[in-house]
Amino acid sequence: MAFQIPLIDRPISEIPLPPYFPLTxxxxxxxxxxxxxxxxxxxxxxxxxxxxxxxxxxxxxxxxxxxxxxxxxxxxxxxxxxxxxxxxxxxxxxxxxxxxxxxxxxxxxxxxxxxxxxxxxxxxxxxxxxxxxxxxxxxxxxxxxxxxxxxxxxxxxxxxxxxxxxxxxxxxxxxxxxxxxxxxxxxxxxxxxxxxxxxxxxxxxxxxxxxxxxxxxxxxxxxxxxxxxxxxxxxxxxxxxxxxxxxxxxxxxxxxxxxxxxxxxxxxxxxxxxxxxxxxxxxxxxxxxxxxxxxxxxxxxxxxxxxxxxxxxxxxxxxxxxxxxNHSKHPHVLPNFMDVFKWSVPFVIEKIVQMMCVILKKDQNSSKIIVDDSCIRRICELEQGVMSSELKGDTIEKIVFFLRKLRESKIKSVSEVTINEINLPKPRKSLTEAPVITDDNESFINAKINDWINEKRPSSL
Incomplete structure (x- = not known):
């Protein structure tokens, strides 16, 4: 199957498009x-x-x-x-x-x-x-x-x-x-x-x-x-x-x-x-x-x-x-060669969960919110999807914990639902943010101290 050459319609056109095909x-x-x-x-x-x-x-x-x-x-x-x-x-x-x-x-x-x-x-x-x-x-x-x-x-x-x-x-x-x-x-x-x-x-x-x-x-x-x-x-x-x-x-x-x-x-x-x-x-x-x-x-x-x-x-x-x-500019690469879609998944999930919190909370003008079996099933599917993801860390663990508690609370009472928000994981700091260091020597020393552990040969893999 032949691949089609992508359209040259980049939003930021001044950044050149990387070669689409490898050299023959x-x-x-x-x-x-x-x-x-x-x-x-x-x-x-x-x-x-x-x-x-x-x-x-x-x-x-x-x-x-x-x-x-x-x-x-x-x-x-x-x-x-x-x-x-x-x-x-x-x-x-x-x-x-x-x-x-x-x-x-x-x-x-x-x-x-x-x-x-x-x-x-x-x-x-x-x-x-x-x-x-x-x-x-x-x-x-x-x-x-x-x-x-x-x-x-x-x-x-x-x-x-x-x-x-x-x-x-x-x-x-x-x-x-x-x-x-x-x-x-x-x-x-x-x-x-x-x-x-x-x-x-x-x-x-x-x-x-x-x-x-x-x-x-x-x-x-x-x-x-x-x-x-x-x-x-x-x-x-x-x-x-x-x-x-x-x-x-x-x-x-x-x-x-x-x-x-x-x-x-x-x-x-x-x-x-x-x-x-x-x-x-x-x-x-x-x-x-x-x-x-x-x-x-x-x-x-x-x-x-x-x-x-x-x-x-x-x-x-x-x-x-x-x-x-001095150093030359180079293209930005996400940690562990992660693509931007996978990198953004924790933030997307967090916003979805926050939306669920708002939807499932008691409305000021309503005494009850009906949560049926279909809703519980969808929550379970979301939980399983998060757990099967390749993403790891505190963010996913907290989201899974929240979803599990949410499902358990629905199983106990599907007629009257009261969800108390827990502390959801905060978004990761912007990759562009960096500590302001006014002196290059201070920057070098701090980097060397923080990187010290990586200079040591591990005892084993």
Whole structure:
């Protein structure tokens, strides 16, 4: 059955209509490689591609990633990018500022998915760039590129909403193939998280096993999860201290950092993994001349509430430059990819129940209201409909409680009905309402405090 193209009769005509059809295979693959420029604009207008083409892109990228060493060796010029976290429209700005992918070498430090609502678009465009330019685009694994974190956060839900479980499983298998670290200019170790008590030399990374779901301890876990201690002097009571913030791995300080850099003839560690107000942070634990730890975070206004800047590193001829940028506007997505009709159901039900209250209450000019069996049956049907809904929470529970009490009162007395209103659930606050924060630093700190629990690795799913 052929689908008809919808009428171009939008009430707000200045907002462009998203593509109604996905790109065809012939449109996307004009050669044996995906047309990444077409894909870029198609995703920017909220378009989709076919499931079989999605799986095809993942399959080709997986083979390329699998063939690369666990420890990549690269030289500048190169652009280094930190966490992106599904912020597709900010990712487009990164590619605009960082250099044309056709002739610019990129190193991405992981965390491409989760938190943002456009993770599939980010990772598919990255994989398409990797397929087109395998000697220019390099990707490391982040702590969110795993089954546990994507199930806890929203990437798995996004895959099920936009495709299905087959696509999610294909992505997870591809994440198992991502390299773990990179040596830049023979001077810098680039990694998502940080150092490990099991990391003594670069050979420890070079010969480690990587093609599996990360465990809760060991070298792979630490490379993805460890953090430098938040201290200007790097002092720590132990060389490696348990990382209670993350729920796994370690904090490392100046002593561990200086020893690792000296033993491996390196200058600094470049890592991502932590949101930064300015998009980056430098720790001078090895003298004032050059930072020993550089944290780079590339997702501006993280989670739409941090009010932070994004940043990237540009290496050219041995010179390190950091470029900052602000967030880009993006389409609004309801929580859990809920459509507007399902989102509005609690409010509609609430108003209906309130109307029922008014109708069934005693009228000032009437002593009785007749409620027959048909009315009771309709109330029961409404109650069952609410209980069978996918919606959950206090709102539905209160409405069901009200309906049940209403039905019970009708069964006891259908001739004389007196209904006392209970406290009905209040409408949810407008999605546009937000606390007024006059200072960006205050906004960043408050967001970080409120989001603290989400930085911890869960003990289990």
């Amino acid at each position: 295979h012939d449109e996307l693959f004009k050669s044996d490689k995906p047309d990444w420029k077409l894909l870029t604009s198609h995703f920017a207008s909220e378009g989709r591609i076919l499931k079989q083409d999605t799986l095809h892109i993942i399959s080709i990228a997986t083979q390329l990633l699998k063939s690369e060493p666990t420890l990549i060796i690269l030289q500048d010029p190169i652009t280094v990018v930190g966490d992106i976290h599904g912020q597709y429209y900010d990712f487009l700005e990164i590619l605009n500022l960082g250099g044309n992918p056709e002739n610019t070498q990129y190193l991405f430090l992981g965390d491409y998915v989760d938190r943002g609502a456009f993770s599939i678009e980010v990772i598919l465009l990255l994989y398409s760039l990797k397929i087109n330019y395998p000697s220019l685009i390099f990707m490391l694994r982040g702590n969110h590129e795993c089954r546990q974190m994507t199930s806890l956060f929203n990437f798995r839900s996004e895959c099920l909403y936009k495709y299905d479980l087959d696509v999610y499983d294909a992505f997870m298998d591809s994440f198992d193939c991502l390299p773990m670290a990179c040596v830049l200019n023979n001077n810098f170790l680039a990694v998502h998280g940080g150092l490990s008590p099991e990391l003594h030399s670069l050979d420890d990374i070079k010969y480690m096993r990587r093609f599996f779901e990360p465990g809760r301890e060991g070298l792979q876990c630490d490379l993805l999860w460890s953090d430098p201690v938040d201290s200007s002097d790097g002092r720590l009571s132990q060389v490696f201290k348990n990382n209670e913030v993350r729920g796994c791995s370690f904090f490392f300080g100046g002593e561990a950092t200086r020893k690792f850099l000296k033993d491996n003839n390196l200058i600094a560690v470049i890592r991502a993994h932590e949101a930064q107000k300015d998009g980056f942070k430098m720790l001078y634990w090895n003298g004032p001349n050059f930072p020993s730890i550089i944290t780079i975070f590339s997702a501006p206004n993280y989670c739409d509430c941090y009010k932070n800047k994004g940043a990237m590193i540009r290496f050219d001829d041995g010179v390190l430059n950091i470029e900052q940028y």
